[in-house]
Amino acid sequence: xxxxxxxxxxxxxxxxxxxxxxxxxxxxxxxxxxxxxxxxxxxxxxxxxxxxxxxxxxxxxxxxxxxxxxxxxxxxxxxxxxxxxxxxxxxxxxxxxxxxxxxxxxxxxxxxxxxxxxxxxxxxxxxxxxxxxxxxxxxxxxxxxxxxxxxxxxxxxxxxxxxxxxxxxxxxxxxxxxxxxxxxxxxxxxxxxxxxxxxxxxxxxxxxxxxxxxxxxxxxxxxxxxxxxxxxxxxxxxxxxxxxxxxxxxxxxxxxxxxxxxxxxxxxxxxxxxxxxxxxxxxxxxxxxxxxxxxxxxxxxxxx
Ligand code: GLV
Numbered sequence: 001x002x003x004x005x006x007x008x009x010x011x012x013x014x015x016x017x018x019x020x021x022x023x024x025x026x027x028x029x030x031x032x033x034x035x036x037x038x039x040x041x042x043x044x045x046x047x048x049x050x051x052x053x054x055x056x057x058x059x060x061x062x063x064x065x066x067x068x069x070x071x072x073x074x075x076x077x078x079x080x081x082x083x084x085x086x087x088x089x090x091x092x093x094x095x096x097x098x099x100x101x102x103x104x105x106x107x108x109x110x111x112x113x114x115x116x117x118x119x120x121x122x123x124x125x126x127x128x129x130x131x132x133x134x135x136x137x138x139x140x141x142x143x144x145x146x147x148x149x150x151x152x153x154x155x156x157x158x159x160x161x162x163x164x165x166x167x168x169x170x171x172x173x174x175x176x177x178x179x180x181x182x183x184x185x186x187x188x189x190x191x192x193x194x195x196x197x198x199x200x201x202x203x204x205x206x207x208x209x210x211x212x213x214x215x216x217x218x219x220x221x222x223x224x225x226x227x228x229x230x231x232x233x234x235x236x237x238x239x240x241x242x243x244x245x246x247x248x249x250x251x252x253x254x255x256x257x258x259x260x261x262x263x264x265x266x267x268x269x270x271x272x273x274x275x276x277x278x279x280x281x282x283x284x285x286x287x288x289x290x291x292x293x294x295x296x297x298x299x300x301x302x303x304x
Contacts, residue, residue, distance in 0.1 A: 001017075001021050001023065001024040001025070001046075001293055002024070002026075002027070002043045002044050002045050002046075002065075003017050003025070003027070003045065003046045003048070003289055003293070004027045004039055004041060004044040004046070004047050004048070005026075005027065005028040005029070005049075005285075006029070006033055006034055006035070006047070006048065006049045006050055006053050007028075007032065007033040007034070007048070007049075007072070008028055008029050008030065008031050008032060008033075009028065009072070009282040009285070009286075010275070010278055010279045010282050011282045011286055013026055013028055013048065013282070013285075013286050013289075014028060016290065017286070017289065017290060017293070020290050020293075020294060021290075021293060021294070024293070033050060033052060035052075035053070036049070036053050036054075036055070036059055041059070041062045041063035041066065042062065042063070042064070042065075044063050044065060044066055045065050045068075045293060046066070046067060046069075046070070046289040046292060047063065047066060047068070047069045047070070048069075048070045048072060048285045048286075048289060049069060049070070049071055049078075050071075050072050050073065051071070051072075051073040051075060051078050052078070053078060054078050054079075055069060055078060055079045055080060055084070056080045056083060057080060057083040057087075060083055060084060060089065066087070066089050067088070067089060067090065067292050068089065068091075068092065068288060068292035068298065069084060069090070069091045070092050070284070070285035070286075070288040070289050071091060071093050071094070071285075071302075072094060072281050072282060072285050073093060073094060073272075073281070074093050074094055074095050074098055074155075075194055075195065075221075075222060076093050076194075077194065077196070077222060077224070079091055081302065081303055081304075084303055085303045085304055089303070090292060090298065090301055090303055091301070091302050091303045092284070092285070092288040092299070092300045092301055092302065093300050093302050094280075094281040094284045094285065094300065095154060095300055096154060097276075097277055097280035097281055097283075097284060098155075098271070098272035098280075098281060099155050100158060101271065101272050101273070101274040101276065101277035102158075102220055102271040102272055102277075103155055103158035103161075103162055104162075104274075105220055105246060105267070105271045105273075106159050106190050106218055106220045106244075106246075106271070107159065107162050107163070107166075108244075109218050109220065109245070109246060109265055110142065110147075110163075110188060110190065110216065110218050110244060111142070112244055112265040113216045113218065113242035113243060113244035113263075113265045114139050114141075114142055114188070114216055114242065115137075115139040115140075116137045116138075116242070116263075117265065118262075118265045118266075119137055119262050119263070120137050123137070139241075139242075140187065140188075140214065140216065140241060140242075142166050142167070142168055142188075143166060143167035144167060144168075144169075145168055145169070145187040146168065146169045146170075146171060146185060146186045146187050146188075147159075147160070147163040147170050147171070147186060147187070147188050147189075147190060148172070148173075148183065148185065148190070149163075149171070149172035149173075149189075149190055149192060150172075150173060150175055150179055150182060150189060150190070150191050150192065150193055150202070151174065151175045151192035151193030151221065152172040152173065152174050152192070153174075153192065153193075155192045155220075156172060156193075157172075160172055171185060171186060174193075175193030175194075175198070175199050175202065179202065180207065183207045183208075183210040184211070184212075186211070186212070186215065187212060187214070187215055187216065188215060188216040188217070188218060189203075189211065189215070189216070189217050189218065190218040190219075190220070191203070191217075191218065191219045191220070191221040191225050191226070192220070192221055193221055193225060194221070194222070195221065195222035195224045195225055199222075199224075199225050200224050201224070201225070201226070201227045202226075203217065203219075203225060203227060203230075203231065204227045205227065205230035205233065205234075208230055208231065208234040208239070208240065209234075211234075211239070213238075213239055214240075215239075215240050215241065216240065216241055216243065216244070217231065217240060217242075217243045217244075217245075218243070218244040218245075219243070219244070219246065219247055220247065220271045221247060222247050223245075223250070223251065224249050226245075226249070228248070228249055228255040228257075228258055229255065231243060231258065232255060232257035232258050232264075233257075235258075235261045235264060236257065240263070242263045242264070242265065243258075243261075243263065243264045243265065244264075244265045245258065245264060245265065245266055245267065246267040246268075246269055246270060246271050247271075248269075251269060252268070284300060287299065288300065
């Protein structure tokens, strides 16, 4: 049996696999992440990968023995699921364990965008702060405002709970439901939907125009859910007061006009980046690999 991981994990994958399958060969990079192109998958029975790893029919063809792909992420848009299913490969993801971390980060971005934290920090670090001013960097109070949550799964619900505790009114829809009324009614919108053909550019110029002047967009879901050029326009015109972004269409590249927008708070895809969440995500991957290699059905299967 051969297990290949594209990244070093915060758990001892090799020890865990060998505790159950002593003859198994487990290949894990010594540190960091190794792209799939550099890995020999010919003999791999199991693969642990990251959202950075794009897995399509061509990659699957390089791995004729593969039985399971454990994606160390909740989003699985990096994997061609029909191709995996056609190849008889089970794909698993890591839900639940990153829900609180990601919801906390969405709220952090909401605060940061509403209160112009990035602009304030840059002012201070540039040595350009003239001192307290009555009208300096005025933002939007969240209490009493309306948060629109798009995608009302585990993370969307966890964000809604937090927003309620902040005194916000929450309106929510699943991403498959009509979303226009939410754009029109909310002071801030937070995205919590998967990236699918149906949600690609769900936030486009037309929907941004529906938003209230001074609105805020938060995206901790996937960059492809937003038309980034349209968002840059809405920020540049002043129609939107701010955006809090953790994800981008072409990571790690960032749309140049978002990079140039002072009102965009830009994070480097940190939603699940807590020690707690990342350790448990890795553990779910180890559990999935061990389950499949010992003939059990793993939890969190996303292939049909
Ligand atoms: C992170 O973006 C994830 O999908 O887990």
